[in-house]
Amino acid sequence: MIYKAIVFLPLIGFLIAGLFGRKIGDRASQLITAGLVTVGAILSWKVFGNIAMGGGKDSVHVLDWVNSGTLHFAWAFKIDTLTAVMLVVVNSVSALVHWYSMGYMHEDPDKPRFFAYLSLFTFAMLMLVTSDNLVQMFFGWEGVGLASYLLIGFWFKKPSATAAAIKAFVVNRVGDFGFALGIYGVFALTGSVMFDDIFANIGQFQHATITFLGHDWNAITVVCVLLFIGAMGKSAQLGLHTWLPDAMEGPTPVSALIHAATMVTAGVFLVARFSPVFAFSADALHMVTIIGASTAFFAATIGLVQNDIKRVIAYSTCSQLGYMFFALGVQAYDAAIFHLFTHAFFKALLFLGAGSVIHAMHHEQDMRKMGGLWKKIPFTMAVMVIGNLAITGVYPFAGYFSKDTIIEAAYLSDAAGSQYAFVMGVAAAFLTSFYSWRLAFMTFFGETRADHHTFDHAHEGPWVMRIPLAVLAFGAIAAGFLGHHYFVGEGASTFWNHAVVVHGGEEEHIPFAIKESPFVAMLLGLLLAAWFYLRKTDLPKRTAETWEVLYDFLLNKWYFDELYDFLFVRPAFWIGRFLWKRGDEQTIDGYGPNGIASAVATIAARARKLQSGYVYHYAFAMIIGLAAFVTWFMAHGAGL
Structure with missing residues (x-):
């Protein structure tokens, strides 16, 4: 029960502040979220004493999750010393940031929303560090990305804050794509996403290969590189680091939470957790x-x-x-x-x-x-x-x-x-x-x-x-x-x-x-x-x-931003504008719904001119119609 309390107390705080923050008020939202995370921090130190200092291990089944063909796993917590250390780090820093934010954000009109986001971020990080399988870790991984987007762009009326939030989200998606491919690779190689099964069986695949671009690559190396690319994105390593300085646009407590103990250390935790795989x-x-x-x-x-x-x-x-x-x-x-x-x-x-x-x-x-x-x-x-x-x-x-x-x-x-x-x-x-x-x-x-x-x-x-x-x-x-x-x-x-x-x-x-x-x-x-x-x-x-x-x-930060702008951002915008103007507006809309609507409007406009209000115009139209009908009848009757 103690492990479930540690993980789910911040989620409860998020739901209360997020859904009922306006009803219960700023002060209650702050005290509830900070209090619940503080209880989680105290319990985390207790777990640290029992597990890390006491030499123990534990596994907690939460619920059955997926059972499809050969893919099956549950939502469960893997509790060992590595997890215990991360629980202490995440919850302790998060609790202190919550209390600190009461003073720092006292003038902000959206305090319930801010504290709800802090608690959501904490819950997602706890999901990540307690995971016992790759899918659960990926769930927490993406939850952290979402919460960081919300926190960095908290002052969304500032263009620089929204731009920084989008940049963090996009750059992290590059790393996350590598992480996702790494998960697929691990499952293809070992037939499991459960950590214990992967670590127990990985040794028998040390000579397995994957063919790519006509070359055979060591399968474990490919998987490890893909997982490390995911870690590079979250932990802002060279090449995927450009989001981190811009993330300073968020409130300072967010900087402490994201950059000190939680989000940026997720990549380090990932590689450490997979040390039995990287060893090969x-x-x-x-x-x-x-x-x-x-x-x-x-x-x-x-x-x-x-x-x-x-x-x-x-x-x-x-x-x-x-x-x-x-x-x-x-x-x-x-x-x-x-x-x-x-x-x-x-x-x-x-x-x-x-x-x-x-x-x-x-x-x-x-x-x-x-x-x-x-x-x-x-x-x-x-x-x-x-x-x-x-x-x-x-x-x-x-x-x-x-x-x-x-x-x-x-x-x-x-x-x-x-x-x-x-x-x-x-x-x-x-x-x-x-x-x-x-x-x-x-x-x-x-x-x-x-x-x-x-x-x-x-x-x-x-x-x-x-x-x-x-x-x-x-x-x-x-x-x-x-x-x-x-x-x-x-x-x-x-x-x-x-x-x-x-x-x-x-x-x-x-x-x-x-x-x-x-x-x-x-x-x-x-x-x-x-x-x-x-x-x-x-x-x-x-x-x-x-x-x-x-x-x-x-x-100018080694001109990485300018280089990426030249290599990726400008071409992406050019392609986007081309598909928008030429592909969407001129081709799809031009010949599709807009074209049909325009043709109908043109025909209707011309037909409208026939209704002039003059009797002789209508008489002339009737004569023309009668002549056309007689001509058709005569031609049909003659067998032409």
């Missing part, structure tokens, strides 16, 4: 490693020059997801999920902290119009500095344990692409430190660049916004050293209990220089950011002018 495809793992490492570096370079406080953190999310994926690629699945766990706390903290800054600055998001805010919002400054210490990997904060474990796992691995991942990981650590401290220095320190009215009236948010920040700050401090022993340390094998493969790296054999390289990179980034934004404040502008081409390249 070195090529697929190589692809995961290269794309993950490239994403970690690529997104970090863009974060260096962004001026919107939320976009900096968004590209940070993209970069951190790259770390998780290259950890999966070198088969350090435990390290990847550990970073997912710690990242949820410090990234939600940074997003909600940014929301407090925006709230204090009357919705201003440009860091060039901030500065000196530590005097006005010292609590927000303190928690965001904690978030920075965690994400940049300062001991003993959370990121130090999880991110360094990933970098060390890449160095120790002998898998293809692992050394590339190690180099990119260290480089991204340097860039992460620079842009994170750049954000802090531009926002909180130095002389203020805000207008006097805005700066004078800046103030901390209400307690309902500050308490979630304090809880997340504690997580950003403690999650790393409290979880290290269990997630990746000596207790990992017992903790994971075969939910994922434990990498078991021998960190003691790593050279001192390699082990300390992330710390050195972090320190260099911090010192460089301090030099640029505290000591020589004219240096950023002069550097941008000196390296104008490189600066524009990074500011």
